[in-house]
Amino acid sequence: MAAEASGARVIALRCSACHGALPAASNDVAFRCPQCGRAWEIIGGVLRERPSAFVAPPPSPRHPILYLPYWSFPVSAKATPSGFQEESHLKARDRAAKFERAFVSAFSIYRPTYVGEWGLVYTRLPPKWQTRTGHGPRAPGATISGFDARKLAALYILGEIDRAADIGSLEIELDVGEPELWAIPCYDLGEGIRCPWSRAELPVGALDDVAEIRRVTQRLEA
Numbered sequence: 169m170a171a172e173a174s175g176a177r178v179i180a181l182r183c184s185a186c187h188g189a190l191p192a193a194s195n196d197v198a199f200r201c202p203q204c205g206r207a208w209e210i211i212g213g214v215l216r217e218r219p220s221a222f223v224a225p226p227p228s229p230r231h232p233i234l235y236l237p238y239w240s241f242p243v244s245a246k247a248t249p250s251g252f253q254e255e256s257h258l259k260a261r262d263r264a265a266k267f268e269r270a271f272v273s274a275f276s277i278y279r280p281t282y283v284g285e286w287g288l289v290y291t292r293l294p295p296k297w298q299t300r301t302g303h304g305p306r307a308p309g310a311t312i313s314g315f316d317a318r319k320l321a322a323l324y325i326l327g328e329i330d331r332a333a334d335i336g337s338l339e340i341e342l343d344v345g346e347p348e349l350w351a352i353p354c355y356d357l358g359e360g361i362r363c364p365w366s367r368a369e370l371p372v373g374a375l376d377d378v379a380e381i382r383r384v385t386q387r388l389e390a
């Protein structure tokens with residue numbers, strides 16, 4: 169399944185379900201099969217299937233669409249004040265109860281705390297998405313593992329609860345489920361990308377290998 173060629177690691181992977189070729193760049197650890205839409209993650213040298221979904225693009229998009237990979241996790245969170253109940257504690261409790269999912273970018277972003285991490289934005293304010301499964305769009309592979317993303321997802325949720333009340337004054341029960349690989353559309357503006365829902369923009373320089381992302385997506389349009 170893996171071969172060494174001229175010093176670079178070339179991975180020739182096939183979907184375990186439909187045997188379609190998986191588009192795997194050298195840093196990718198998870199992929200969406202372009203033929204059947206199933207998602208696979210390399211774990212311990214073998215492919216493990218992950219639940220897979222994609223988000224329908226906004227109606228009448230005004231720009232070309234690129235799909236980016238995100239890890240999505242079912243979440244259940246409970247925050248109970250451990251001492252006196254102040255208003256901020258109740259706010260934290262209500263905020264914790266609202267979370268149903270967490271999202272983490274599965275593609276590499278340079279200086280995410282500076283330019284913004286849309287996975288955190290989607291965790292904070294889940295847009296009203298229509299999600300679908302099956303064939304769907306082509307999307308680049310994930311360079312961040314589901315394991316690492318799961319730890320980040322827990323930190324995102326804790327950080328959001330902490331914005332209402334110090335989590336040190338709360339008893340937190342947090343369950344972050346198994347990773348799912350989602351393809352989420354954004355607008356390609358040429359010099360940057362724009363989120364159709366939050367309207368946030370990321371400069372092209374903040375993304376790792378936009379040319380590869382465009383190449384993978386353009387095959388869908390061709």
Ligand SMILES: [Zn+2]
Nearest residue numbers: 183186201204
């Ligand atoms: Zn497949």
